[in-house]
Amino acid sequence: MSLLRQPLLLLSRSALVKRAVSGMPVSAGIVRSYVPGETTESAVGATAALSEDGLRVTLDFLGEDTTDAEQADATVAAYLDLLQQLAARGLTRHAEVSVKLSAIGQSLPDVGHKVALENARTVCRAARNAGTTVTLDMEDHTTTDSTLMILRELRKDFPETGAVLQAALHRTESDCRALAYEGSRVRLCKGAYLEPESVAFQDKLDIDKSYVRCLKVLLAGDGYPMIATHDPRMVEIASSLASRFGRTPGSYEFQMLYGIRPEEQRRLVANGEHVRVYVPYGTEWYGYLMRRLAERPQNLTFFLRSLISKN
Ligand SMILES: Cc1cc2nc3c(=O)[nH]c(=O)nc-3n(C[C@H](O)[C@H](O)[C@H](O)COP(=O)(O)OP(=O)(O)OC[C@H]3O[C@@H](n4cnc5c(N)ncnc54)[C@H](O)[C@@H]3O)c2cc1C
Numbered sequence: 001m002s003l004l005r006q007p008l009l010l011l012s013r014s015a016l017v018k019r020a021v022s023g024m025p026v027s028a029g030i031v032r033s034y035v036p037g038e039t040t041e042s043a044v045g046a047t048a049a050l051s052e053d054g055l056r057v058t059l060d061f062l063g064e065d066t067t068d069a070e071q072a073d074a075t076v077a078a079y080l081d082l083l084q085q086l087a088a089r090g091l092t093r094h095a096e097v098s099v100k101l102s103a104i105g106q107s108l109p110d111v112g113h114k115v116a117l118e119n120a121r122t123v124c125r126a127a128r129n130a131g132t133t134v135t136l137d138m139e140d141h142t143t144t145d146s147t148l149m150i151l152r153e154l155r156k157d158f159p160e161t162g163a164v165l166q167a168a169l170h171r172t173e174s175d176c177r178a179l180a181y182e183g184s185r186v187r188l189c190k191g192a193y194l195e196p197e198s199v200a201f202q203d204k205l206d207i208d209k210s211y212v213r214c215l216k217v218l219l220a221g222d223g224y225p226m227i228a229t230h231d232p233r234m235v236e237i238a239s240s241l242a243s244r245f246g247r248t249p250g251s252y253e254f255q256m257l258y259g260i261r262p263e264e265q266r267r268l269v270a271n272g273e274h275v276r277v278y279v280p281y282g283t284e285w286y287g288y289l290m291r292r293l294a295e296r297p298q299n300l301t302f303f304l305r306s307l308i309s310k311n
Contacts, residue, residue, distance in 0.1 A: 004297040009194035012290030013065075022286050030303045033259045034292050035062070035285045040078070043281035044085050046258070047095050054269040055277050056253070057095040058135060059086075062282035063103035072105040072119060078282070079123045087130040096133045096162075098278060099123055101147055117150045124158040135162030135185065135226075140193040141169055141200065148175070159183055162226065166191030167211035168200045176214045180221025187226035187255060188214050192291045212237055219245045219252065226276065228255035230264070239273075249273050257292070 011017050036046035047057045061078045063071070079097055086092050104123070105115030120136065127134045136151055138144065154161045163179055165172045168191030179186050190207050191200070201207045211234055218225035219241045227238045235254065242252055253274035256265050268275045280288050293299055 004300065005294045006194060008290055008294035008297070008300075012287045012294070018286045021289075022283075029305075030293075030299060031285055031289060034257070034289060035280050035282075036258060037281055038283050039281070040082050040085055043082060043279060044089055044091065046279050046281070047086065047091050048089060050277050050279070051091060051094050053266060055094075055265060055275055057091075058098045058255070058276055058278050059095060060098040060100070060137065060278060060280040061103070062280050062284040062288055064100050064139065064284070064287050065102050065107050066105065067107055067109075069105065069108060069115065072103065072108070072115065075103045076119045076122055080126050083123075083126045083130040083132070086132070092130045092132040096135060096276075097123065097127060098135045098137050100137045100139060101150060102139055102143065106143060106146060106150075113146050113150070116146075117153055120150060120154055121157070124154055124161060128158060128160075133160045133162060133185070134158070135187060136164065138164035138166055138189075138191075141195050144169070144171070160185065162187060164189060164228075165214065166193075167214050168195060168207045170199060170201070172210065173213050173217060176217040176221075180218055180223045182222040184223035185226060186218055186223055187228045188218060189228040190231075192295070208234065215241055219247055225252040226255050227252065228278070230256055230261045232264075235264070235268070260292075 036042050043059050047059065050057050059082060061075060061082065063075050066072050066075065079099065082097065086095050099120060101116040101120065104119035106112045108115055120134070124134050136147055138147060148163070151161060151163050162185035164187040165175050165179070166189055176186065176188070188211065190211055201210055211229070215225070215227065215238055219238070229235060238254070249272050253276055254268055255276045255278060258277050258279045265275050265277060293303055
């Protein structure tokens with residue numbers, strides 16, 4: 001595991017550094033490579049361009065750890081606006097939305113769980129009316145139980161709601177078994193958060209082994225696996241497991257982040273795979289960017305250069 005991962009992930013939660021770094025214009029090189037823009041229009045534009053290349057999309061209005069109910073409401077309103085604009089442009093057949101529950105109220109003291117559930121319901125209803133679905137992103141391990149409970153509640157009315165599970169957590173193989181049922185959309189990722197040894201694997205090799213065990217459970221199961229990784233080995237293993245378990249493209253999909261390995265995204269599409277690109281947009285890009293830098297500290301040089309040249 002990279003020596004820089006831990007400090008960068010700690011910084012991702014620092015309000016002070018967030019203020020300093022967020023002064024950068026979004027066009028600064030490194031931010032722009034991961035986030036197409038700040039507005040709904042920029043997100044819809046990026047969706048249209050990706051769709052033309054045969055890629056599917058999931059859109060994330062950036063924001064997390066909201067402790068302000070008004071901010072949570074504003075995030076819900078942003079999703080409603082986005083869904084309306086996607087529908088108006090005829091893009092919802094191949095574009096869904098990803099929602100972080102902590103951006104819509106989960107971290108509010110006392111009422112967090114209830115508010116997040118109500119807000120998520122509102123977004124799910126709007127997504128269904130627009131002809132698409134919602135996937136609930138997964139955040140750090142302190143939120144896993146609450147997020148999976150909210151998922152269960154939402155699926156009573158909106159069974160198409162997607163879940164995310166993180167291979168880094170010890171519990172995940174068992175969560176995969178519980179969620180590998182018919183109609184259940186599950187995104188499997190490695191996990192982007194700094195987690196303690198008590199709940200999570202720390203070595204890359206152990207996380208990768210867990211990822212493969214979870215892939216087997218999901219691909220052998222009856223649900224719809226969404227294989228979210230840029231790791232060439234994981235992509236290769238997933239492809240061979242998919243054919244071993246008699247899965248045809250469209251009974252599962254690959255997912256990658258906007259701006260990461262774009263040529264690989266298109267290569268998979270050319271091979272007949274379904275590929276969905278996660279497109280984050282908005283002004284609250286700080287936490288997202290820091291997690292991406294933690295995954296690839298080589299990018300830190302570009303990042304520091306764009307910080308220095310901000311004037
Ligand atoms: C669609 C999608 C949705 C996600 N949703 C969640 C979520 O809800 N919750 C969560 O905790 N995590 C989420 N993640 C993040 C995930 O958990 C990992 O942190 C992230 O994907 C990096 O892991 P990896 O599987 O790509 O493998 P890694 O082992 O990190 O990377 C493998 C290779 O991918 C390339 N690569 C990886 N990162 C970068 C980068 N930043 N820039 C350039 N190249 C890079 C490099 O070639 C690297 O060697 C999501 C990831 C994707 C793709």
